[in-house]
Amino acid sequence: MxxxxxxxxxxxxxxxxxxxxxxxxxxxxxxxxxxxxxxxxxxxxxxxxxxxxxxxxxxxxxxxxxxxxxxxxxxxxxxxxxxxxxxxxxxxxxxxxxxxxxxxxxxxxxxxPEPAAFRAAAKRLVDAAEKLEPSLYSAVSPSGDAGTVRQIIWSDVVACPRCGAETTYAVTRVRYKPLRFDDRFTCVCGHTGSPDDWVRVLESVRDPWTGKTTKRRRRVPWKVYGKSSTGNWSREAEAVDSAAEAGSLERPLPGCAPIRELKWGDLHRSGYHQGMTHLHHLYTARNFRALATLWQLIEDEPEELREALRLLVLSYNAAHSTLMTRVVLKKNSSDFVVTGAQSGVMYVSGLPVEKNVFVGVRRKITTFAAAFELLHxxxxxxxxxxxxxxxxxxxxxxxxxxxxxxxxxxxxxxxxxxxxxxxxxxxxxxxxxxxxxxxxxxxxxxxxxxxxxxxxxxxxxxxxxxxxxxxxxxxxxxxxxxxxxxxxxxxxxxxxxxxxxxxxxxxxxxxxxxxxxxxxxxxxxxxRLPSAKLPPPAATMDELVRVARSSHSSAAPATTRQQHHNYSELIGRALVDGVPITMDARAVYQIQGLA
Structure with a gap:
């Protein structure tokens, strides 16, 4: 061109x-x-x-x-x-x-892969996993009907800094009508303060999958969202919901399950990652079991489709299957919006979410098949x-x-x-x-x-x-x-x-x-260098910034998003013009009055 x-x-x-x-x-x-x-x-x-x-x-x-x-x-x-x-x-x-x-x-x-063949194999995979683990995501509705878990919001357990009384982080923070996070909580003993001052309760547990005892933050199911023949529902968690998680942990896993140590580095945090030494510690036992079941069943599918099926499962894994899955508040919403893990970090909130892996992977099939139709x-x-x-x-x-x-x-x-x-x-x-x-x-x-x-x-x-x-x-x-x-x-x-x-x-x-x-x-x-290159308009980055500030001051007010483009635009000019890059974004914004 x-x-x-x-x-x-x-x-x-x-x-x-x-x-x-x-x-x-x-x-x-x-x-x-x-x-x-x-x-x-x-x-x-x-x-x-x-x-x-x-x-x-x-x-x-x-x-x-x-x-x-x-x-x-x-x-x-x-x-x-x-x-x-x-x-x-x-x-x-x-x-x-x-x-x-x-x-x-x-x-x-x-x-x-051929889209129709992939779609058939993927549906067969999830069907087989649900058949092997028919009660893995079973739950009872508020009216007593048999149902299936869509997602569960878990909560850290916290203790009052004055009397030591235990409650959940959700109780200290979440308020309804309107839905919001509150920054004050009063304990039964009368102590009032920020929920962030409530101490996270730790527990020592023996991990049957590693044979080791670890100390970790205690988490309990707080709110269950499910589906029955009459439609979707939600309710407060009950003892049976905790028992379902314990039952998933006690049973042997499929042989392919990766009980492997994590190699922590720059993203490790001593607080919310406490006790998370192995991959499966980043999941509920139920979700780790669901993934391992799918992973093992992939070997029963045609060889030419296995890599695509592994990718399908992993596409849901990191973003939606772990304890890094979150809830967020949206304006005028009557309940939480469930979203995935935050990109680029390994943050585990005080209200992590357990999504139904089988349902999530099944939903992904259509997206993958559509992509393959464009590329096959x-x-x-x-x-x-x-x-x-x-x-x-x-x-x-x-x-x-x-x-x-x-x-x-x-x-x-x-x-x-x-x-x-x-x-x-x-x-x-x-x-x-x-x-x-x-x-x-x-x-x-x-x-x-x-x-x-x-x-x-x-x-x-x-x-x-x-x-x-x-x-x-x-x-x-x-x-x-x-x-x-x-x-x-x-x-x-x-x-x-x-x-x-x-x-x-x-x-x-x-x-x-x-x-x-x-x-x-x-x-x-x-x-190569351009055959005709004009001399740089400024000898220093400071001069570039001041020229840009003058041009911006004479124009219409910029949106916040446009303001945050300023540094990137200045860097581009500096690189093209050969101007040494000597200023961080913070310094540029201070000169421009944006910091």
Whole structure:
């Protein structure tokens, strides 16, 4: 595509488009829609070209390359909106990824099974699991009818700091009419204070699955949501609900159940993770049993469908099956809204949720089948490699385009989070070559930069002289941006244009981090410098910030979301103009009066 057309491609933000079957088939942190990535692939390449991703994540670039053969309506709309006319047709891709779960996802999606065969096998799988465990999620309705659990809200047990009387965290915090969390509670002894001052009650329990005794926070079922022949219902938990959990723990597990130790690192918290030494401690016994039952039954299905079925089960696992599943309050709602785990962390709240795994996996079947209908039968070739991209097997100057999404410094410790799925697979991520800032791994910014540099050297080596790369990156810290900038420069690469990946819904860490930054910079990178490059408009980042502040003050008031784009936009300008990055987001916002 001509240079002016490529300029149009980077002239406005790229929507993350984190919706639809291709995205929802698997929950993966910071993932971008394959349809959005496909627009960049199609505009930078021609049919038959070779596309590379060196930080493959969930395999989005490989999926995008294949989709160019059969563009979706959304892809056509994205191109038309920008006045772009890419030549659609099959591309080929190579995707490198360190994680076992990432490459499983990439393999399945780029070699999609026949949708009808998958759908039949998946329904057969869940049916067989429910037949083996017919009473696993049994529950009685408020009227005494037999029913099935939809979800259970559990609660930590807490004790009054004055008299030691025990109650539940839910009782101290939750109020109805209207539904809200209260920040004051009065004990039977008369003591009044913040519920956060109530002490979490600990218990010593013998774990029959490890044979060891552990001390952990005591949790009890608080509210049960179910379904009977008369419809959905909810009620307060009863003794029988606690007995059902105890019964699930006492029975032997399927032989495939991974009773494996967790390798805690930067995400471990001594409070809510107390006593959680093994994978199954992150689940209720019932949910762990349900997953193990499904996992074992996969072996009875045709070999060509097993990886897709494993992915189906794991797609529900980390986001919805563990004690990290949560409730949230929504305005004017009469009851809690149940949601999944927070992306990028391993937080366990005082009100964790146990969802019915069989019901959840069954619901996922339709989403996966829809994704496979888009991807099955495409003619492009995608090679998925589990390993470090610091040593690519590709020939010199053999790649036409690179689209990649490197780890953002210390932003998300992927290997630690990936354990939730990879321990089921029997192989966890090898962390030696993981490009990350991690105190637990002994990696600071300099180690992170060195790992990035080794990868970008390889990228530069395999890129054709006229090829481009597109990088998505995010950080609120100047030191991390300098590490990226230096690693690109050392590898002989230069940033030639910048845009924004516009995420309509910011991640948990973007919203709750030290400084809110949204709109990840999207960088065009080349092996060559532009033939005609204007001198930078400012010699320092401080001058860039002040120029931007002046332009913003004369414009209409910006929304909060637009304000949080400011730092990303400034970083893009600095990288293109060669301005040293010397300021964190906090410093920029202070100058602009946004902090």
């Amino acid at each position: 001509s240079a002016d057309r490529l300029e149009a491609l980077y002239a406005e933000p790229l929507p993350a488009d984190r919706t639809g079957a291709l995205y929802n088939a698997f929950s993966y942190p910071t993932k971008i829609s394959a349809e959005s990535v496909a627009l960049f692939v199609a505009c930078h390449t021609n049919p038959g070209d070779h596309v590379l991703d060196v930080f493959g994540g969930s395999g989005t670039t490989g999926i995008a390359a294949l989709l160019c053969e059969r563009p979706t309506e959304r892809m056509v709309q994205l191109a038309a909106k920008r006045g772009l006319e890419p030549v659609w047709g099959a591309r080929n891709a190579t995707v490198y990824e360190l994680s076992e779960i990432g490459t499983l996802l990439a393999r399945v999606m780029t070699h999609a 039968g495409l003619s492009g070739q995608a090679e998925i490699v589990t390993g470090s991209s610091a040593n690519l097997h590709l020939a010199d100057e053999s790649v036409d385009y690179v689209f990649t999404d490197p780890p953002f410094g210390a932003y998300i410790p992927y290997s630690e989070i990936n354990q939730l799925n990879e321990l089921w697979l029997g192989q966890t991520t090898q962390t030696e070559d993981e490009a990350i800032v991690s105190p637990a791994q002994g990696k600071g910014v300099s180690e992170y930069q060195a790992l990035l540099t080794s990868v970008f050297y390889e990228v530069s080596r395999v890129m054709k002289p006229t090829a481009d790369a597109t990088l998505v990156f995010h950080s609120s810290q100047a030191a991390v941006w300098r590490a990226l900038e230096a690693s690109l420069s050392d590898a002989g690469l230069a940033v030639t244009a910048a845009s924004i990946l516009d995420k309509t819904q910011a991640s948990f860490k973007q919203v709750n981090g030290h400084v809110a930054v949204s709109g990840d910079p999207l960088l065009r990178v080349s092996k």
